[in-house]
Amino acid sequence: MAVLPLFGYQPNPAATERFVASLPFPTLATAGRDLVLDESRDVFLGHALLKMNPGWKRGAQEIGSCVGWGWSLAVDMLAACDIVCRGESESYGGDTLQASVYGFSRVEARGNKTNNGGDGSYGGAAAKAVTQFGTLHLGQDYGGKKFSASTGQLEKAWGRSGVPDDLEPFAAQHKVASVTLCTTAEQAAVAIQNAYPIAICAGIGFSMTLRDGALTPMGSWSHCQMACGVRWKPKPQLFIENSWGDCYSGSVDTTLPVQFQRSGGWVDFSVCTRMLSGEDSFALAGFDGFKARSLPDWTGGIL
Amino acid sequence: MTDTHKIILSLVLAAVAAFGVPAQPETKPAPSPVVVPSADMQAAVADVHRIMLRASAVDRALWAEVWAKAAKTVNGDATDTEVVFSDTRALRLFNMVALRIAWRRLGDNAAGKYPGLSEATEKAFSGVLGLDVRPVTPELRRQYVDLCNALSWCGAGKG
Numbered sequence: 001m002a003v004l005p006l007f008g009y010q011p012n013p014a015a016t017e018r019f020v021a022s023l024p025f026p027t028l029a030t031a032g033r034d035l036v037l038d039e040s041r042d043v044f045l046g047h048a049l050l051k052m053n054p055g056w057k058r059g060a061q062e063i064g065s066c067v068g069w070g071w072s073l074a075v076d077m078l079a080a081c082d083i084v085c086r087g088e089s090e091s092y093g094g095d096t097l098q099a100s101v102y103g104f105s106r107v108e109a110r111g112n113k114t115n116n117g118g119d120g121s122y123g124g125a126a127a128k129a130v131t132q133f134g135t136l137h138l139g140q141d142y143g144g145k146k147f148s149a150s151t152g153q154l155e156k157a158w159g160r161s162g163v164p165d166d167l168e169p170f171a172a173q174h175k176v177a178s179v180t181l182c183t184t185a186e187q188a189a190v191a192i193q194n195a196y197p198i199a200i201c202a203g204i205g206f207s208m209t210l211r212d213g214a215l216t217p218m219g220s221w222s223h224c225q226m227a228c229g230v231r232w233k234p235k236p237q238l239f240i241e242n243s244w245g246d247c248y249s250g251s252v253d254t255t256l257p258v259q260f261q262r263s264g265g266w267v268d269f270s271v272c273t274r275m276l277s278g279e280d281s282f283a284l285a286g287f288d289g290f291k292a293r294s295l296p297d298w299t300g301g302i303l
Numbered sequence: 304m305t306d307t308h309k310i311i312l313s314l315v316l317a318a319v320a321a322f323g324v325p326a327q328p329e330t331k332p333a334p335s336p337v338v339v340p341s342a343d344m345q346a347a348v349a350d351v352h353r354i355m356l357r358a359s360a361v362d363r364a365l366w367a368e369v370w371a372k373a374a375k376t377v378n379g380d381a382t383d384t385e386v387v388f389s390d391t392r393a394l395r396l397f398n399m400v401a402l403r404i405a406w407r408r409l410g411d412n413a414a415g416k417y418p419g420l421s422e423a424t425e426k427a428f429s430g431v432l433g434l435d436v437r438p439v440t441p442e443l444r445r446q447y448v449d450l451c452n453a454l455s456w457c458g459a460g461k462g
Contacts, residue, residue, distance in 0.1 A: 089392035292436045298428035300399040303421035
């Protein structure tokens with residue numbers, strides 16, 4: 001399959017800084033004082049997502065909407081972790097419609113009516129979008145409207161004019177409770193170990209060939225991705241999931257679920273810290289999920 | 304010590320010598336009464352009962368107390384002015400909190416200590432109450448309480 005390497009991260013440091021300053025806990029250092037990094041515990045949040053959505057497979061963005069794609073998957077991982085890891089009595093309401101996060105981040109979250117300035121967005125705007133405007137989801141009935149996929153056409157339209165007004169009340173029912181700036185690989189690792197995914201907006205690119213599942217930094221990508229795993233051997237690395245489908249060739253990490261083996265890769269902590277130091281990457285916590293139709297169990301695996 | 308103090312002390316000692324030390328109120332907690340479950344409920348918890356027969360005496364007693372107190376707590380909604388458990392999600396959350404505190408933390412029981420106990424308990428709950436999210440009606444509350452009492456009975460070494 002030919003890979004179309006589309007990006008779409010347009011940094012806006014001043015706007016992100018303003019947004020971060022408005023947060024009750026701007027950084028993970030303040031938000032997660034009690035979280036302790038365990039330098040021996042590997043965690044991969046993709047397992048939780050696949051438990052909730054076994055048919056999940058990473059799609060490929062069709063326009064410069066990577067911010068919508070990276071953030072949407074982070075929201076989905078969070079929703080799954082709320083249920084699987086934290087035992088919250090919610091149901092998984094379907095994957096987040098990337099166009100909703102993308103559209104909100106370009107228009108409503110910036111206080112605009114329209115945005116005709118090409119494609120692309122930035123992390124601070126997406127953070128504002130998911131926390132203040134919410135998310136729409138595939139397969140849900142929104143007053144007779146249903147979405148089965150987020151197409152480039154839809155993302156282009158909503159990226160220009162925002163999410164239609166009649167859908168905004170539905171989106172507002174499913175917000176992310178809090179986001180906090182994540183600036184080092186260690187902060188990201190401790191968040192992931194506590195089942196909080198990271199949406200990453202950065203400028204570092206990678207080779208398209210995996211080496212035992214690891215990615216080699218190469219060139220520059222103005223790109224949004226997300227981190228959902230941490231491992232300590234052979235060296236400390238985060239797993240960074242792309243939004244270009246099964247885009248990577250080379251030798252994969254066979255310990256990963258097959259859905260993740262060619263759609264993302266392991267990245268050294270030092271490279272991750274360079275990516276996160278751009279101060280436009282966030283840990284997500286507390287998804288306001290869908291009402292459960294049934295209980296997962298009665299005792300939560302305690303016995 | 305003044306003369307007055309000496310007189311008071313001698314009177315107290317004389318009273319103790321004459322009548323003995325006043326009886327103190329009983330402070331040892333009484334174990335929860337064991338409710339014998341119906342035949343249907345005994346069948347629902349049969350696997351738990353079988354596993355509990357092999358458990359240590361301490362764990363059996365703890366198991367019996369946890370579920371007896373869970374039953375009493377939830378049954379309180381029938382008479383209290385404020386309902387605490389409004390739907391099955393609330394009951395599940397209560398189960399998890401109660402088990403985590405009493406069974407896991409206070410009892411030091413790791414998950415899987417008794418193979419099959421988790422599955423057997425889940426089977427009992429889903430068999431009696433199902434897995435649907437629904438409001439707690441008086442009927443559902445009674446079923447939950449009966450089931451908790453039946454689980455308690457398993458730990459009490461009865462049957």
